[in-house]
Amino acid sequence: MNRIRKSLAAVIIAGVIAAGASAEAAPITLVGGTAGSIPGSIAENDFIGTLFPGPEIGGYFGAELYVYTASTVLFEFFGAEAGYHNEFKVNGTEQFDHPGGTIISSSLSSPLASYVYNHVGGLLPFSFEVNNDARTVVNGANPNDNFLSDLFRTPNFFATCNPFSGIRGAGGTNCSSVYLFLDDGGAGPDDNHDDMLVRVSVQSVPEPATLGLLAIGLVGLAGSRSRRRR
Numbered sequence: 320m321n322r323i324r325k326s327l328a329a330v331i332i333a334g335v336i337a338a339g340a341s342a343e344a345a346p347i348t349l350v351g352g353t354a355g356s357i358p359g360s361i362a363e364n365d366f367i368g369t370l371f372p373g374p375e376i377g378g379y380f381g382a383e384l385y386v387y388t389a390s391t392v393l394f395e396f397f398g399a400e401a402g403y404h405n406e407f408k409v410n411g412t413e414q415f416d417h418p419g420g421t422i423i424s425s426s427l428s429s430p431l432a433s434y435v436y437n438h439v440g441g442l443l444p445f446s447f448e449v450n451n452d453a454r455t456v457v458n459g460a461n462p463n464d465n466f467l468s469d470l471f472r473t474p475n476f477f478a479t480c481n482p483f484s485g486i487r488g489a490g491g492t493n494c495s496s497v498y499l500f501l502d503d504g505g506a507g508p509d510d511n512h513d514d515m516l517v518r519v520s521v522q523s524v525p526e527p528a529t530l531g532l533l534a535i536g537l538v539g540l541a542g543s544r545s546r547r548r549r
Contacts, residue, residue, distance in 0.1 A: 345493035346390055346521040349478055352382030353463055354488030357477050357500060358511035365400040365513045366500070369423050371482050376500070377489030378479025381463025384443045384497060384519060391522040392438045394445070395430035398423035401514035403503045406448040409436050413448075417515055430518070447515060449474045449503040456501070464502070474504040477512045496520040 356375040358364040367373035386392065396415040399405065399422065407415040414434040424431050447456040454474050456462070462475040477500040480490025497519045500512035 345495065346386055346388065347480075347494055347497050347519065348385045348387065349379055349382040349480070349492040349497065350385055351463075352379035352461075352478070354378075355380045355477075356485055356487050356489075358513075364500075364511040365421060365423060366397070366516055370397065370427055370516075373485070375485035376477075376479060376482045377484050377486040378477055378482070378498075378500075379488060379492070380475065380477055381461055382478045382492070383459055383461055384445075384478065385441060386438055386443055386521060387440055389440050390438050392436045392443065393518075393520045393522050394434045394436065395518040395520070396432040397427070397430055397516040397518065399501075399513065399515040401501075401503055402505050403450040403514065405450070405501065405503055405515050406452075407515060407517055408446050408448060409434060410444045415515070415517065427518075435522070443519065445519075447474070447476060447501050447503075449501075449514075450505075454504070472502065472504045474502060476501050 354377075356377045358367070358375065364373070364376070367376065394407070394409060394414060396407065399417040400420075401417060402419055404419050405417045406413050415432050422431065442459050445458050448454075449456065456474045456476055462473045464473050464475040479498050479500075480492070480494035480496070482489075482498045484490070499515075499517045499519065501515035501517075502512040503514040505514065
């Protein structure tokens with residue numbers, strides 16, 4: 320029985336440590352969507368040439384963001400070029416507001432605003448409110464709008480782990496920082512996803528060593544209870 324218990328403990332500890340290491344390596348996962356790139360052939364993205372070299376940014380249309388472990392998540396706002404009044408909310412509370420016009424951060428090390436959120440794990444609870452709350456783009460229901468025509472556009476956000484590459488699907492679907500480019504579906508040839516730029520970064524997750532100690536404690540507690548039952 321002791322051998323079985325020790326073997327079980329080893330399996331649990333190894334599994335927990337491996338899961339923790341994996342979470343630290345790439346805590347954010349993009350789920351679903353279609354690999355593509357912006358701004359394509361429609362219009363110039365105002366963030367290209369300022370924060371990114373261009374001429375295109377590769378990533379995913381219609382993807383949803385998940386962080387599967389309890390984590391500290393940093394949201395950063397880098398500006399917008401939009402005629403609409405747009406907002407960014409986390410867990411239903413407004414964090415970033417853009418009344419309209421053009422404002423762009425001087426660099427990726429100087430966000431215009433930031434917000435830290437303690438996430439319990441799972442789907443990240445954020446949304447973009449478009450045109451004075453006339454429409455909402457919610458993570459978990461992000462339209463896969465990769466059309467190049469204004470006739471078919473709906474508000475959506477484009478997600479990428481690597482905004483410095485124009486390759487479709489650049490950066491893959493697992494990383495520690497994701498850039499969100501909003502397209503608010505506004506009038507005119509503006510299907511370029513520069514109506515709001517937000518970076519989402521995981522700042523901390525449980526360390527593998529900490530998780531391993533937790534597993535040891537749980538196994539030891541289980542063994543102690545088993546002995547008391549005898």
